[in-house]
Amino acid sequence: MSSAGADFVTTQLFLDNEDYFRFVDRARAAGVAVPVLPGIMPVLSLKQARRFCGFCQAKIPPALEAELLACGEDEEAQRKVGVSWAVRQIRGLLARGVPGYHVYILNRSQSAIELFNQLRR
Numbered sequence: 001m002s003s004a005g006a007d008f009v010t011t012q013l014f015l016d017n018e019d020y021f022r023f024v025d026r027a028r029a030a031g032v033a034v035p036v037l038p039g040i041m042p043v044l045s046l047k048q049a050r051r052f053c054g055f056c057q058a059k060i061p062p063a064l065e066a067e068l069l070a071c072g073e074d075e076e077a078q079r080k081v082g083v084s085w086a087v088r089q090i091r092g093l094l095a096r097g098v099p100g101y102h103v104y105i106l107n108r109s110q111s112a113i114e115l116f117n118q119l120r121r
Contacts, residue, residue, distance in 0.1 A: 008034050010102045012056045013041040015049070015064055015085070017092050035099035040089055042103070042111045043068070043082030045075055083111050087118045 009032065014020055020038045027036055043049045046068040049060050064085050071077035090101055105112040 006034055008037055008099070010037045011039040012058065013039050013052060013104055014058050015043070015053070015089070016059060016061045017089055017096075019058070020093065020098075021096070037100050037102045038089075038093050038098055039102045039104055040086050041106070042086040042108075042115055043078070044106075044108060044111065045078045045082075046071075049082070079111060080114075083114050083118065086115050090115075090119060 009027075011020060011023060014023075017038075020036075024036050041052065043064070046060075046065065049064075049068070052058070053060055064081075067081045067085070068078050071081060086103070093101060103112060103115065
């Protein structure tokens with residue numbers, strides 16, 4: 001346990017894994033020694049991603065925005081892109097040794113189930 005009482009911390013959402021690694025580097029430099037779990041949120045739509053990223057000042061990677069824009073107004077297609085992006089994010093994070101991850105599902109169980117099923121493959 002740390003002197004501040006935390007056993008781990010969880011980040012806010014981010015959509016670019018490099019943002020997580022930069023944050024961890026800054027946290028370590030500030031003396032944070034506990035595991036830092038990345039907070040992943042499967043995007044449900046471009047509109048939702050823009051709104052949430054606006055709240056927390058996260059950025060939408062151009063590649064993700066292009067994939068979402070290519071879906072047009074098809075919300076189900078956008079949701080599938082968001083799940084696919086989250087799967088790639090998590091796999092990329094795990095490949096680089098993160099201590100685990102936290103998924104923000106916002107009571108959207110379908111996306112969470114799909115995400116976890118794809119991660120099991």
